[in-house]
Amino acid sequence: MAIDVEKVEGEIDYDKVIKEFGVEPIEALKPKLKKLEEISLLYRRGIIFAHRDLNKILDAIEKKENFAVLTGFNPSAPLHFGNKMFIDQAIAFQRLGGKVYIPLSDDETYVFGKSDSLEKATERAYTLIPKILALGLDANKTKVFVSSTCKYVYPLAVKLSRKTTLSTIKAIFGFNDSDNPGKFFYGVVQAAHILLPQIEELEGRVPTVVPIGIDQDPYIRLARDLAEKLNFEKPSSTNHFFMRGLRGGKMSGSKKESAIFLDDSLETIKEKIMNALTGGAPSMEEQRKFGGKPERCVVFEYFKFHLIEDDERLRKIYSECREGKRVCGDCKQECFEMLAKFLESYKERVEKAKDMVGKVLLE
Numbered sequence: 100m101a102i103d104v105e106k107v108e109g110e111i112d113y114d115k116v117i118k119e120f121g122v123e124p125i126e127a128l129k130p131k132l133k134k135l136e137e138i139s140l141l142y143r144r145g146i147i148f149a150h151r152d153l154n155k156i157l158d159a160i161e162k163k164e165n166f167a168v169l170t171g172f173n174p175s176a177p178l179h180f181g182n183k184m185f186i187d188q189a190i191a192f193q194r195l196g197g198k199v200y201i202p203l204s205d206d207e208t209y210v211f212g213k214s215d216s217l218e219k220a221t222e223r224a225y226t227l228i229p230k231i232l233a234l235g236l237d238a239n240k241t242k243v244f245v246s247s248t249c250k251y252v253y254p255l256a257v258k259l260s261r262k263t264t265l266s267t268i269k270a271i272f273g274f275n276d277s278d279n280p281g282k283f284f285y286g287v288v289q290a291a292h293i294l295l296p297q298i299e300e301l302e303g304r305v306p307t308v309v310p311i312g313i314d315q316d317p318y319i320r321l322a323r324d325l326a327e328k329l330n331f332e333k334p335s336s337t338n339h340f341f342m343r344g345l346r347g348g349k350m351s352g353s354k355k356e357s358a359i360f361l362d363d364s365l366e367t368i369k370e371k372i373m374n375a376l377t378g379g380a381p382s383m384e385e386q387r388k389f390g391g392k393p394e395r396c397v398v399f400e401y402f403k404f405h406l407i408e409d410d411e412r413l414r415k416i417y418s419e420c421r422e423g424k425r426v427c428g429d430c431k432q433e434c435f436e437m438l439a440k441f442l443e444s445y446k447e448r449v450e451k452a453k454d455m456v457g458k459v460l461l462e
Contacts, residue, residue, distance in 0.1 A: 103273055105211065107314050107349045111341060113148055120316050122149040122338060131157045139191035140408060141184065141339060151319060152335040155306040160195045167296035167307040168192040169334075171202035172231070174224040175213035176352030177360045180405055181342045186234045187405075188310040188337065193240055198302060200461075201243045202252075202292040203227060210281030213353075221247055228456045230361065233448035244295075244461040246288060251298060251461070256284070256291040262328040263287065263321070271317045286321055293322040297331045308335045342404060343397050345375040359401075365439050372398065372435045378420070379427035390423040398427070398434045406437040 101108040102116070117124055125132075125147050131154070135142040159166040170185040172178070189199045203224035205217065214220040224245045232238060246252055268274065268283050293309055296302045309319060316336070323333045342350045344357030351357050359368055378392030378399070393399040399416070407413045419425035 102314050104314060104317055107312075107341065113340065116313055117149050120313060122151055122313070122316065122336075124148065125150055125153075128153060128157065134160060134195055135191055138194055139187065141187060141404070142191070143410070144403060146404060147188075147337050147339050149313070149338040150336060151323070152333060153308065153337060155332075156192070156308045156335050159306050163196060165302060165305045166197050167200060167302050167305055168197040168310075169200045169202070169293055169296060169307055170310045171204055171292060172227060173204050173207050173213065174220055174227050175208045177362050178227065178230055179350065179352055179358035179360045180401065181350040181358060182352075183234060183361075184339055184342070184404065185310050186231060186236065188339070190235050192308060193237055197240075197308070198296065199236060199241045200296045201231060201241065202295070203243065203245045204289070204292070206246045206281075206288060207285055210279060210285050217247065221245060228460065229449050229452035232452040232455055232459065233445055238455040238459050241459050242461040243459050246292065249461055251295055251300070252288065252291050255295060255298065256288045258329060259290050259294070259325050260284070260287045262325050267324070268321070271321055286318065289318040290322040290325050293318065293334050294326060294329070294331045304330065304332050306332055306335060308337065310337045310339070312341060313338045342400060343376075345371050345397055347376050347397075359438060361442065361445060363442075365442075368438055368442070369435050372431050372438070375431065377427045377430070383426055386426050387423045391420040391425075391427070393417050393420040396420070396430070398430045401434055401438070402430075406434065406441070
């Protein structure tokens, strides 16, 4: 297992991750998660496994006090269903009173070598805005900003840069002298993104929750270290299980065969799903006799993480697979039909969301 801000490799041991990263298991908060569980299958089904200081957000929800939600994207690749999980969380918090902020990190895309041009990365960032909004965010309670062009980012990053040291950045991120200096400074820029909702011109000092993959936790640690030095509230965070790639391993935007992208054609989606890794037996006869293993099935993961809201229906599919009453071809066809229906509606929403870009853009 290897996890850092640039890569995730190997089989993830989440119990070990909790200990190594110093995050808290979500189970201890179970009594306070009822409102989130009612509106988010990610919480209801235990897909969120850890957090930092989520209590502060849950208290703000209970007291109906202001809080912010921040989750960003690296515009190096099209959006995929792994990205959608961050927006799904943001939507749940938004429905419970949070104001959502979404940074698009064109600068990260460039300094980490995911684009040969900052200008191209910036242009791509702007094209993502309606695609993000179309996932269901309320434009009246959402602000999106492109990192290199937003007037608030650089001044805040400069202020934060005086409150840390190069040795701290090296220790948190594992960078060394052969890394370009943009990587070092980007840690401070990302801290600025995380703390930006709390500047006086926006929300002021309010609790802020940041849904992230555990690989991005170093940025949270840096932001928490810097927050109080400039009179900000320490940000909270949540961590969810990674979706697996369609053929195993971690889903990745850089591996086209590993994910369903929101701009994939139906033909491409069908091919990907029909070739996806499942927990089925080697033959239909064995499947009928011995049953399958849905916990190993990527197709079932799409049902569980995204496509099936009804818990009873999901349990039925699980049981039918285990009992051999359902074969992989049935699930793959059903998954494809659900994806096709979702994406047909999604693409219509993207066109409508283009009119909302000016309303949500924080320049």
